[in-house]
Amino acid sequence: MSDDSRYEAVCSRDARFDGEFFFGVATTGIYCRPSCPATTPRRKNVRFFPTSAAAQGAGFRACRRCRPDAVPGSADWNARADAVGRAMRMIGDGVVDREGVAGLAARLGYSARQVQRQLTAELGAGPVALARAQRAHTARILLQTTPLRASEIAFAAGFSSVRQFNDTLREIYAATPTELRAARPAKSSLSGPAVATGGVLGTNGGTAGVPLRLAYRGPYDTTQVFDYLARRALTGLEEMVGAPGARTYRRTLRLPHACAIVEIDERPGDGWLECRLRLTELRDLTTAIQRIRRLFDLDADPYAVAERLGANAALAPLVGARPGLRSPGTADPQELAVRAVLGQQVSVAAGRVLGDALVAAYGKPLARPDGGLTHLFPRAEDLAEAPLTELGMPESRRATLRTLATALADGTVRLDAGADRDRAEKELLGLRGIGPWTAGYVRMRALSDPDVLLESDVAVLAGARGAGARLEDSEGWRPWRSYAMHHLWNVPRARPE
Numbered sequence: 105m106s107d108d109s110r111y112e113a114v115c116s117r118d119a120r121f122d123g124e125f126f127f128g129v130a131t132t133g134i135y136c137r138p139s140c141p142a143t144t145p146r147r148k149n150v151r152f153f154p155t156s157a158a159a160q161g162a163g164f165r166a167c168r169r170c171r172p173d174a175v176p177g178s179a180d181w182n183a184r185a186d187a188v189g190r191a192m193r194m195i196g197d198g199v200v201d202r203e204g205v206a207g208l209a210a211r212l213g214y215s216a217r218q219v220q221r222q223l224t225a226e227l228g229a230g231p232v233a234l235a236r237a238q239r240a241h242t243a244r245i246l247l248q249t250t251p252l253r254a255s256e257i258a259f260a261a262g263f264s265s266v267r268q269f270n271d272t273l274r275e276i277y278a279a280t281p282t283e284l285r286a287a288r289p290a291k292s293s294l295s296g297p298a299v300a301t302g303g304v305l306g307t308n309g310g311t312a313g314v315p316l317r318l319a320y321r322g323p324y325d326t327t328q329v330f331d332y333l334a335r336r337a338l339t340g341l342e343e344m345v346g347a348p349g350a351r352t353y354r355r356t357l358r359l360p361h362a363c364a365i366v367e368i369d370e371r372p373g374d375g376w377l378e379c380r381l382r383l384t385e386l387r388d389l390t391t392a393i394q395r396i397r398r399l400f401d402l403d404a405d406p407y408a409v410a411e412r413l414g415a416n417a418a419l420a421p422l423v424g425a426r427p428g429l430r431s432p433g434t435a436d437p438q439e440l441a442v443r444a445v446l447g448q449q450v451s452v453a454a455g456r457v458l459g460d461a462l463v464a465a466y467g468k469p470l471a472r473p474d475g476g477l478t479h480l481f482p483r484a485e486d487l488a489e490a491p492l493t494e495l496g497m498p499e500s501r502r503a504t505l506r507t508l509a510t511a512l513a514d515g516t517v518r519l520d521a522g523a524d525r526d527r528a529e530k531e532l533l534g535l536r537g538i539g540p541w542t543a544g545y546v547r548m549r550a551l552s553d554p555d556v557l558l559e560s561d562v563a564v565l566a567g568a569r570g571a572g573a574r575l576e577d578s579e580g581w582r583p584w585r586s587y588a589m590h591h592l593w594n595v596p597r598a599r600p601e
Contacts, residue, residue, distance in 0.1 A: 110152050113138045119375070120322060120407050123175040126153045128164035135159035140170035157237040158228025165278045168287065173241040173276075176321045177397065179405035182552045183583050185525050187212050188226050191219060192234070193552075194522035198391040200235035201262040202360060211522060239263060240276045242390045247281055248288035249314050252386070254281040260386035314389060317376035318368075318397060322406040323428030326377075328594065329400060330370045332432055335452050336443075338459040340467060343476035346370070356470065357395065357435055358480050359388035365474055366396055366435075377402070382474075394521070398552050401430035409554075409584045413591070416580060418573035422591040429594070431586040437519035437550035438512045439481040444545045445505050445538070446495075458495050462487075465494040484512035504537025511535055519550045548586050557585040567592030 105125075113121045119139040128135040129145045135153065136142065153159040156166070156173055166173055181192040191212060194200075199208050208231055209216040220230045227234070243261040246252060252260070258269035273281055330351050334344040342355040351370040356363060362384035369378040377400065381392055397403055406428050414423045423429075434440035446462065447455035466486055467479030482490075487509035492502040511517040517531045525547055532543040541558055548556035557578050558564055568575055571592060581588045 107152055110138070111147050111150060114140075114150070115144050117141065117144075120405075122319075122321065123178050123403070124180075124405075126156055126159045126172055127151065128153060128159050128162060133164055134167045135164035135172060136167040137170050137172040137175050140167055140172075142167070142169055153228055155227045155229055155234065155237070157233040160237055160276050161229050161233050166276055168277070173237070173244065174317075174319055176319045177403035179321075179403055179408065179554075182403060183554055185553075187214065187219070188222055190522035190524065191223060191231065192227075192522075194520065195231060195234050195238065196390075196394040197521035198262070198360065198394070199520075199522070200231050201239065201390070205231050211520065235262070236272060237276070238390060240272050242393075243269065243273060243281075244277065244284055245314065245316065246386065246389065247285045249316070256386075257281070260389065262387070262390065314381045314383065314386075316379040316381060316393065317373060318379050318393070318400070318402055319376045320400075320402040321404065324372060324377075324402075324406075325426050325428040325430060326370050326372055328426060328590070329430050329432055336456060336459075338443075338456065338463050338481075340460070340463050340476070340478040341481055345475070354475065354477060355435070356477050356480050357392060358439075358483075359383075359385070359391055359395075361385035361388050363470070363480055364388060364392055365477060366392065368396065368400065395435040398433035398521075399435045401432055401552075404430055404554070404587075406430075409587045412584050413581055413588055416573070416577060418568075418571050418577075419581070419588060419591060422571060422595065426591065426594060429587060429590055431548065431554060431590050433552045434549050436481060437521075437523075437546075438484050440550040441508060441512065441517075441519060441532075441546050442482075442484070442487065442505065444542050444549075445501070445508055447545075448501070448504075448542055458497065461495050462492075466490055484509045488513050500537065504535070507535050507537065508532075519546070523551055525551050525553050548589075554586045555583040557581070557589050561589075564589055564592050566597075567595035570595040570597070 110125055110127070114127055117139045121138040126135050126137060128151045130149045130151065131145065135156070151162070153162065177196065181189050191208060194208055194211060199211065205216045205219065209219045212219060223234065224230045239262045243257055246257040246260060255266050258266045261269070263269040263272065270281065273279060273284060277284055279287065330344065330353060333353055337344055345352050345354065349370065353368045354365065356365055364384060365382045367380040379396060381389065383389060383392065410423050410427065413419045443455070443459055446458040463479050463481060466482035469479055470477065488506055490506065492505060495502065512519070517528060519528060528551060529543045529547050532538050532546060533540070541560055544556050544558050547553045559575055573592065578585055578588065
């Protein structure tokens with residue numbers, strides 16, 4: 105995409121490109137998203153940046169009108185399997201905040217200097233600057249949605265000192281924490297946090313509730329996503345409440361510092377999903393948001409998907425019938441891998457029964473049940489030596505589950521946000537009892553790969569027959585074959601059960 109075409113997107117206020125690039129205005133010192141409703145600046149005064157961190161590094165402040173820090177993430181980071189894409193996924197998951205640049209570099213298999221050089225060359229900012237931009241966004245959310253003191257928010261957002269927190273907010277938002285809190289957006293705002301009276305939605309055993317609006321790009325098929333999650337919801341771990349069209353998905357989350365409960369509403373706003381997060385540790389906010397975004401595939405680019413898949417005569421009617429179809433990921437990659445083994449060669453309903461039994465027998469009970477939520481999913485280390493007799497599976501399947509759990513617990517198989525997908529798939533296939541279907545399913549959902557096609561899947565084959573699609577043509581569906589597969593799964597009477 106050239107700078108001239110980017111400027112055309114700015115002139116037309118094209119929201120399709122929000123998160124794909126940012127632009128700064130030299131005469132005001134402010135940077136914006138492409139769809140900013142402010143008066144379009146002259147071309148000679150505009151500079152373009154691949155990330156908000158790059159704009160901040162060039163001395164631009166975030167626009168208070170369009171709030172460019174609240175846009176969806178770029179779909180490129182999921183589509184790309186290179187070091188830059190992997191690094192961006194890990195930074196989003198909070199790796200730099202928890203482990204520093206050295207930890208990020210070690211996970212990537214590069215030196216810290218190499219990581220700095222690659223990210224700066226392509227994104228205009230290094231890992232520290234990218235993480236700093238994310239911390240500032242987290243701080244703004246907490247300032248505008250909770251009554252916490254600024255000093256508490258500083259450390260919850262990942263800043264090492266209150267002074268660093270204050271300096272960063274002044275630099276990025278041209279405002280003090282007090283001024284940012286006073287400028288909290290109205291409930292009708294198009295993106296960012298939804299603010300309840302008093303800032304906190306409620307408490308549960310001492311945990312604070314943070315209300316959020318999670319932005320997405322283009323159309324979003326909430327019915328498809330919520331149906332998909334409802335069919336797989338495990339008792340005690342997840343629940344779907346309410347009538348279709350107005351459902352709320354609820355689940356427990358195991359996060360780096362503590363546990364949490366998340367609620368997502370099916371009825372969308374104007375480009376966002378309403379979310380409520382109850383965190384035991386506010387330091388987990390950034391990681392929790394990113395994991396929810398992956399679960400609901402909120403950073404997808406439905407326009408690019410529709411353009412590619414719609415070019416196929418057999419898929420075009422499916423794409424037209426379900427605009428905004430998504431490929432749901434997971435909030436916990438290790439959990440998803442275990443559930444994939446439970447679902448081997450059985451129906452979705454049967455896999456769900458096995459999952460219910462696993463959670464009841466080995467899940468960690470919550471200190472206090474919350475509605476139908478009673479447990480956290482078992483940790484891999486808790487399953488590695490477990491007998492698993494409660495599941496009623498053959499010993500060979502139980503052995504596969506223990507083998508996988510051991511590999512996840514000791515790091516033989518890594519499924520973190522920035523894991524190398526090819527390597528992870530190869531490691532999974534090296535485990536006894538795990539074949540191409542399971543490894544591919546884990547790659548699609550746990551590693552958010554948009555280009556997976558399970559060619560041996562019975563429902564995919566049935567959907568292809570029903571749609572008149574030829575899997576031999578699937579090379580032309582790249583890099584969005586995961587979405588093609590979901591379309592085939594949703595062909596009438598071909599949906600997996």
